[in-house]
Amino acid sequence: MNHWPYIIAAYGLTALGTLGLSVASWRAMRKAEALADALRRER
Amino acid sequence: MHAFANPARFLRIARPLTPWLFWGGLALLVAGALCGLLLTPADYLQGESVRILYIHVPAAWLGMGGWTGIAVAALVQMVWRHPLAGVAGRAIAVPGALFTAICLVTGSIWGRPTWGTWWEWDGRMTSMLVLLFLYFGYIALARASAADGRGIGDNGGVSRVTAIFALVGAINLPIINRSVVWWNSLHQGPSITVRGSTIDMAILWPLGLTVLGFSLWFGAIVLMRMRAILAENKIEARLARMAREGLSEGMGESGGEGAREGRVA
Numbered sequence: 677m678n679h680w681p682y683i684i685a686a687y688g689l690t691a692l693g694t695l696g697l698s699v700a701s702w703r704a705m706r707k708a709e710a711l712a713d714a715l716r717r718e719r
Numbered sequence: 720m721h722a723f724a725n726p727a728r729f730l731r732i733a734r735p736l737t738p739w740l741f742w743g744g745l746a747l748l749v750a751g752a753l754c755g756l757l758l759t760p761a762d763y764l765q766g767e768s769v770r771i772l773y774i775h776v777p778a779a780w781l782g783m784g785g786w787t788g789i790a791v792a793a794l795v796q797m798v799w800r801h802p803l804a805g806v807a808g809r810a811i812a813v814p815g816a817l818f819t820a821i822c823l824v825t826g827s828i829w830g831r832p833t834w835g836t837w838w839e840w841d842g843r844m845t846s847m848l849v850l851l852f853l854y855f856g857y858i859a860l861a862r863a864s865a866a867d868g869r870g871i872g873d874n875g876g877v878s879r880v881t882a883i884f885a886l887v888g889a890i891n892l893p894i895i896n897r898s899v900v901w902w903n904s905l906h907q908g909p910s911i912t913v914r915g916s917t918i919d920m921a922i923l924w925p926l927g928l929t930v931l932g933f934s935l936w937f938g939a940i941v942l943m944r945m946r947a948i949l950a951e952n953k954i955e956a957r958l959a960r961m962a963r964e965g966l967s968e969g970m971g972e973s974g975g976e977g978a979r980e981g982r983v984a
Contacts, residue, residue: 677832679766679767679768679832680767682768682771682828682829682831682832683756683767683768683770683771685828686771686774686775686824686825686828686829687752687756687771687774689821689824689825689828690774690778690821690825693817693820693821694817694821694936697813697814697817697940698741698936698940701813701814701940701943701944701947702943704943704944704947705943705944705946705947705950707947708946708947708948708950708951708954709946709947709950711950711954712950712951712953712954712957715953715954715957715958715961716953716957
């Protein structure tokens with residue numbers, strides 16, 4: 677049995693999950709901090 | 720610990736630390752994964768599929784470590800009312816759930832060529848699946864309590880029920896750890912303990928890189944999510960203050976007009 681398709685699938689799904697959460701967390705942080713700064717400047 | 724109770728002080732440390740943890744973690748885990756894929760030999764029994772070890776084991780440890788963090792945060796929040804403990808618990812939940820899911824999926828993929836099955840309802844796999852459902856429950860409870868403003872201390876933390884749920888859920892952690900000892904399982908017994916490892920060093924060494932890399936990356940994601948929660952708290956507080964000020968100004972104007980009208984009359 678060729679094991680490499682299983683290895684590629686495992687690493688690919690891990691990369692997809694970690695990359696997706698990185699982007700989502702970074703965007704949520706940037707958006708919230710930018711809005712908080714904008715409101716502070718507005719005062 | 721209370722030295723970091725101040726969110727402003729926490730942010731002064733978290734802002735420069737986030738990119739260091741993120742990029743450092745990413746570099747280590749990519750290096751570890753490449754070493755594991757290209758430099759280590761295949762296992763004499765499992766063959767090439769042993770390379771899944773380098774992502775499966777860190778994912779399992781961080782899934783369990785994440786819940787340990789949530790339980791400690793819940794205890795700190797309930798006992799000492801630390802203002803950042805509930806925020807930390809909320810921030811850990813999603814990456815913890817992700818790593819638990821990665822552990823289950825990579826374990827299932829690894830199981831097919833080595834055991835001949837994708838899934839087996841044995842102690843290890845079932846207790847790990849229970850951990851994933853515990854994460855889902857915690858995320859739902861934490862979001863509901865944060866949305867209702869019922870967090871302890873009202874600072875973006877989680878409600879008392881959510882904190883108790885986190886503490887009760889921690890009972891599952893020793894069950895996961897000892898499951899391969901207590902019950903018959905397709906899963907191998909404990910191969911990495913505090914006394915050492917039964918895995919040959921020729922295969923084991925890249926695991927240190929991926930464990931450290933994923934741990935640093937996990938820390939960076941938790942800091943990002945904590946910063947997002949703290950910023951959202953600031954936004955809500957400022958919007959509420961602006962609304963109050965607008966309302967009082969409006970009332971002041973209408974009150975003044977009323978007084979003038981009264982004087983005219």
